[in-house]
Amino acid sequence: MNALTPDQRNHLIHLLEDASADADTRAVVLTATGRGFCAGADLRAGPPPGDRVPGDVARVIRNGAQRLIAAVLDCEKPVIAAVNGTAAGLGAHLAYACDLILAAESARFIEVFVRRGLVPDGGGAYLLPRLIGPQRAKELMFFGDALTAADAHRFGLVNRVVPDGELEKTARAWAERLAAGPTRSLALTKQLVNASLDSDRATAFTAEAAAQEINMTTADAGEGVAAFVQRRGPEFKGR
Incomplete structure (x- = not known):
């Protein structure tokens, strides 16, 4: 078993x-x-x-x-x-x-x-x-x-x-x-959700803003925005 x-x-x-x-x-x-x-x-x-x-x-x-x-x-x-x-x-x-x-x-x-x-x-x-x-x-x-x-x-x-x-x-x-998804974005999302269960609102909001700041430096975030502007499906690489 x-x-x-x-x-x-x-x-x-x-x-x-x-x-x-x-x-x-x-x-x-x-x-x-x-x-x-x-x-x-x-x-x-x-x-x-x-x-x-x-x-x-x-x-x-x-x-x-x-x-x-x-x-x-x-x-x-x-x-x-x-x-x-x-x-x-x-x-x-x-x-x-x-x-x-x-x-x-x-x-x-x-x-x-x-x-x-x-x-x-x-x-x-x-x-x-x-x-x-x-x-x-x-x-x-x-x-x-x-x-x-x-x-x-x-x-x-x-x-x-x-x-x-x-x-x-x-x-x-x-x-x-x-x-096939944006790996770093998923990792940061997981961290935010898990931490939110033990956080107050102010702490959770601060963590959310910091996570988005970090995520915007990834290649996948750039690809996601470019795909939206160009009206095509994104091709995420996990980086």
């Missing part, structure tokens, strides 16, 4: 960091093979409770699950989650951190922590209330019930639900549209 080991988690972080730095990478799709998208962190990978000292767990979470979620949120390219099956615990939060979420009809989202007597980690208590409000977030986290793809769409957690056989095709089509 694609439970994440520390090595796999670190590999994902490095891939996302590489995507940010690579000008030729213009969109990212995060998906999985098999029956599950991600069953969360592999709990067998850590030391047994008796071998821990105070501070160990917090350090592991900061350097592990939280760092992974931050890598998705901070990635300078648009990230699509194509959720092919069960997304539980950290796996659900990994999907929620993405910019766009496609879900197969068979997908399920589970805040599994309460079933293990654990507190939600991996950014869940930060992400969920911002996506669906505190009352629904607490309902999911308190009960740990499986949320179907259709209900996740109704709650506003996913952008679209598609038949299982069309998930890869739809994700590729969305990624191709994003990859």
Whole structure:
């Protein structure tokens, strides 16, 4: 079910960091093979409770699950989650951190922590209330019930639900549209939207003006304006 080991988690972080730095990478799709998208962190990978000292767990979470979620949120390219099956615990939060979420009809989202007597980690208590409000977030986290793809769409957690056989095709089509877009503009837009959730109006307006100032120095912005004036479609290069 694609439970994440520390090595796999670190590999994902490095891939996302590489995507940010690579000008030729213009969109990212995060998906999985098999029956599950991600069953969360592999709990067998850590030391047994008796071998821990105070501070160990917090350090592991900061350097592990939280760092992974931050890598998705901070990635300078648009990230699509194509959720092919069960997304539980950290796996659900990994999907929620993405910019766009496609879900197969068979997908399920589970805040599994309460079933293990654990507190939600991996950014869940930060992400969920911002996506669906505190009352629904607490309902999911308190009960740990499986949320179907259709209900996740109704709650506003996913952008679209598609038949299982069309998930890869739809994700590729969305990624191709994003990859043909103005990459730096999309990166700045992502930063503005994410930051706005923790900003007051004055701060958000200042950030917006600064982002537009920076964006106007890009070749794609020049191409977009020229295409408008010349009444033709723009050809963005991601620069």
